[in-house]
Amino acid sequence: MSSLGEFELIAQYFARAHRPLPTQVVLGIGDDCALLQPTPGMQWAISSDMLVSGRHFFADVDPRTLGHKALAVNLSDLAACGATPVGFTLALSLPEANAQWLHDFSQGLFALADAHSCPLVGGDTTQGPLNICITVFGEIPPGQALLRSGAQAGDDIWVSGTLGDAALALHCLWGRDALPAPDLARARQRLEQPSPRVALGQALRGVAHAAADVSDGLLGDLGHILKASKVGADLMAADAMNLIASSAYSTSANGLFDPQSNRTAAVLEYVLSGGDDYELVFTAAPAEREAIAAAGTKSNTRVTRVGTVTSAPGVRVLWPDGSQALGKWASFDHFKAVATPGS
Known part of the structure; x- marks a missing residue:
């Protein structure tokens, strides 16, 4: 002592x-x-x-x-x-x-x-x-804060960086999944040393309509925006799956677009509900796509368009053919979660 x-x-x-x-x-x-x-x-x-x-x-x-x-x-x-x-x-x-x-x-x-x-x-x-x-x-500056309540029907939905690797690392540490040691080390860095997107957030002032950080999962944190803005969303499953960086789960490496694949289901779970990414999800008018790309370049941050804000409530996760991806995805809730990093 x-x-x-x-x-x-x-x-x-x-x-x-x-x-x-x-x-x-x-x-x-x-x-x-x-x-x-x-x-x-x-x-x-x-x-x-x-x-x-x-x-x-x-x-x-x-x-x-x-x-x-x-x-x-x-x-x-x-x-x-x-x-x-x-x-x-x-x-x-x-x-x-x-x-x-x-x-x-x-x-x-x-x-x-x-x-x-x-x-x-x-x-x-x-x-x-x-x-x-x-x-x-x-x-x-007054009036320039990015809030959850500003999303508008027709907006693009964007995500910074990558999603899902932190949750993948956590599942590996729990023994529920497995990665080669180098891949696990990279994923664990995403879990334990996230990169706050401060420069991107500042670059989005006056460009994005609404924003939230992805701490408890994409669906949950996007859901906060949709609820506050009284709108819904269509998410593109294929684009969302491309957000995961771990090579063992990369869609480009594994061709995981088969809706019936267990690995497809795993990627969607990690990306949509994994949490601990501390990236930004934000919405902006389609006319701002070049400005969004410029903000990403200026802040040295990858930005990916993953969906559209709709006037119809709720969130639909869609495959390229328009069919709906089916799954029971739930974001992290401190008072409902059973498993913890220390369990």
Whole structure:
């Protein structure tokens, strides 16, 4: 058991007095409150996420990758809103003050924070079950936030990056699927070190009508957009299946468009309901296709059109011949899920 106290822990691993702060951060770590001042004419964008050992990550996860993911899931919310990161707070419950764990965790955390100019401005630490709660602050011009409620019938539906590999990795770690070691390593990186699409979110301001980050599965998070916008969607199953990157499940490598194939069903499950991808799903008018492509190029992010917003409610997953793909896909629900990373 370490003899390191709470304030020594903060000073050694989380206080970074030598780092310059953004102009919006008037006062950071060291007082009872941080003081933030938004850029004149801007609005705050604020989001909180909690990661709990055994529910959101394996207990033996590499602390460096855990530090990355803890902040990445919050930055992904800012990306979905189109906001620019300003700073974040960290509330950390630890079973013990393990020096090596704290060093690696803070290194992973701050590497991503520095990449997005998003400093730690405050928080709290205590002893208890491993639990990480981050609140992130961003800013955005009034009226330019990407919301869930703006989708319109006729909009294209787009997805950034790839989907399904994080869920595939999780199923392999549970022993429910299998991949060759190199493929599993790449898929596990998608699970444990997601890339928040902050630059893409900012590039989509004034272009996309609605957006959400894909944390609990494409169908579930797209569903939030559709419900808020009072619309429905037709998803193209073949295009959705092409979103998975793992070579063992690649449609281009395996020709998985047979609706009766078990591997087709597996790909659709991973892509449509897998979760933990932290990509963006967004809608935009067909006239904006060139602008969407330019936003993807500018942010160095793949963007794929996977469907259409409809006036008819509900979501239909369609094959190229117009027939409906049949399946029971359900996105992750914290209070309904039985299996967890620690189970």
